[in-house]
Amino acid sequence: MKYPTITAGAWAASAPVLLFKNGGPSLGAYFNITSRTFLKSGCNETAIRAAFQAIDNYSTNSSGIAILNQIFKVNTSSPLITKEDVENFLKPYIREAFESLAELDYPYPANFLAPLPKWPVREACKYLTKDSGSDFDRATHLFNAISVYYGNKTACVRSDKCPDAGFWADLAWSWQECTEIIIEKCALGPPNDFFWSYCNESTVLSMIKENCQKNFNNTGYNTTMLREDGVEKLYGFDFRGASNIIFTNGDLDVWSSGGVTENSPGIKNANSRGIYNYYIHGSAHHLDLRQPTKCDPTSVVHARYQIVQILLCWAYPTRPECSTPFQQQDLPEFEEVNATDCTTIINGYPWGIESKESKTNSANLSAHGVFYLTIVIAFLSFFY
Template sequence: MAGTVASLALTLCTLLSTAYCYNYSTERFRVPVDHFSFAVNDTFEIRYLVNADHWREDGGPIFFYTGNEGDITMFAENTGFMWEIAEKFKALIIFAEHRYYGESLPYGNNSYTEPKYLGYLTSQQALADYADLIKYLTANQTEYNKSPVIAFGGSYGGMLAAWFRMKYPHIVAGSIAASAPILQFTGLTPCEAFYRIVTSDFEAASSECSNSIRKSWKAINNVTSSDGGRAWLSSAWQLCKPLQKQGDVSALKDWLIDIYTNMAMLNYPYPTNFLAPLPAKPIKVACQFLPDSKQEEKPLLQSLFKAISVYTNYTGKTKCLDIGEDATSDLGERGWDFQACTEMVMPMCSDGRHDMFEKKAWDFTQYSDTCYKKWKVRPQPDLAVKIYGGKDISTTSNIIFSNGLLDPWSSGGVLRSMSTSVRAVIIPEGAHHLDLRASNPADPTSVIEARRAYQYFISTWIKQYRKQQTKKKRLLSRNTTE
């Protein structure tokens, strides 16, 4: 009966698209600030969310979400697949918060003040936090009856889920790594690939739409070249702060790039409220306002304002547009910006011909200088590849890399299976980790089939794990007898 009620609740949550649908308790676990040296003895608490409604404590699996760059409650409420299959597998659900995000701040309000406090924000340290947490959660289980751990994650969280299996195979039995761009690094993926996928999403909706956006950059430059033009655009676009100098115009264009990118990532087949309230297929909705790329500059920019309002003001409640607010502000942009300035250096560029953006080359020197100005650190572009292997992951096992072809991050994803146990799952109609979201009547067949495949592999990994545990137990018994 309890399972039926839970299933009904999940169905209602999905249909109503409401937040806070899932029940969990909030716990905290103390970890070292630095797992890898003996010079710093500071500790702090990471937050994690727990649901044990269906868990069979004598060895039922642990479904472990490797938290990424944001408040962990947001990921818990947008990763319905884990919740939906927990009853079938009798699993414990854990959502672990990434250090320096949400409430898991090592040095409280000082955490982001200077490198001596912020320098422990790395993927390696976060994975060590998760390893310690799992050891704690399974401490009371017998050595040969421990719960197999299945890691889940989307985007950066998907990268962590994959790397967790690679670096801690004795702790993690298998990983579902959704939309995980582990190849979006220097020398592995062409820098122009990301924005070409964004462009293809808009072109698929309408060639006039992508052409309108391509032409809009010149229109913005021309209109804002005078004080009167900047005043006109500030009024026409209802900007909270008027454009006064060239730096404001550059900020406006960066803001637009974020919007187009996010719309591509969130081009889901049903309404969502993940980064912003959005309709189903938001790119298609936005492109309805851009039917004619031959418009004069000011009419074109007026049409563009209506198109971007699908992202910035779909509810109609926003009174003015704040371009100083990053389009992904709720995802912990400060922490991710620091990570992008240290180990997560993901080169991106555009040429203005094969994509709908202004021409912009990848300039690592300029990028490094900008990072130093903001954070007093210099990026290490080869660090992630050196630590995790880049394309050389043939020795690992039990990882599913899934990528939706609507998702620009698929440019850096694993798109071909590496072996029988490191599989690539391609979802042609999928946007950013759509497969980890809750089931929805509008889900394309490719997503439904992908989720079935995941359950098959999860079952296989759990059987493998239990078989290994049984074998160890028999060997121990034999050695004890002898």
């Protein structure tokens, strides 16, 4: 959108381009989808809420906090001591696991942000199918659930004592989040989501500023550098002047909360301008953009197939079938592939989807090699 003259097109996979001030999504949309993904995967909301309440119950006194240190295997170098420690460190640590598991709910084992099993949310939900009755059991089951993400190991949950090992590697992204890419999202609690409420419309910006000042206090940073409307002013949210962009979002992915919709300006009925918008059932964060595997749902396979047709015409516009813009087709509903072998598929186009065009294109792809190298494509995939 900003520099259309230097690109032939863009495949914006799971890009939350609207999750900013005045972009449209509600403040609680991100956590609404997080909760939805877990509940669709077998979790019981009553069990989750009861487990969160158990954390609150234990946090009221020192003996209870000691139990939390024990259950969550908190590193002795960073023990939870006060109720504020539970609020400021343990609860965000728990919430981050839920967010990340929903984002990374792939149908095969993966190691994107952490080593995870196939359908990791389902694995976590095995511990949260019903209320277990006692606060100790509730908290233990919650620990087992988040251990699908963190691993069953001693944990440092206090970022002030032992910062996340990835903090420095992610510093550039954190800096952007504190200057011009200001993502505003809050858990609001029921009925929006199953979390505890920790911010709202009137407090979210001050919370972001406080965290940014704390993280970058020694760099000369100050909150006047934070531009809440930076994305709106730099890029805008109106796509009526845009062309040649493929937007894809998965219904399992938390970041789909900020994806474009048919109601976004310039998105509906825009195939003639090369604008395509795919909402993929059974897909987590940029699954369509990842290497194909034998375990990919049919909805994802069909999305990839259509995307190849679009990319081919962007790369080779003189091909006979490219005389008119490709017309987007509805994707099938989610259908899980009952496969135990989730090996990757190399050069597998058209992935079992046969048509006259796919046979011709498959031959041409083999003849031309990896055609993606002939076209400048911006892969826009947010992963935090």
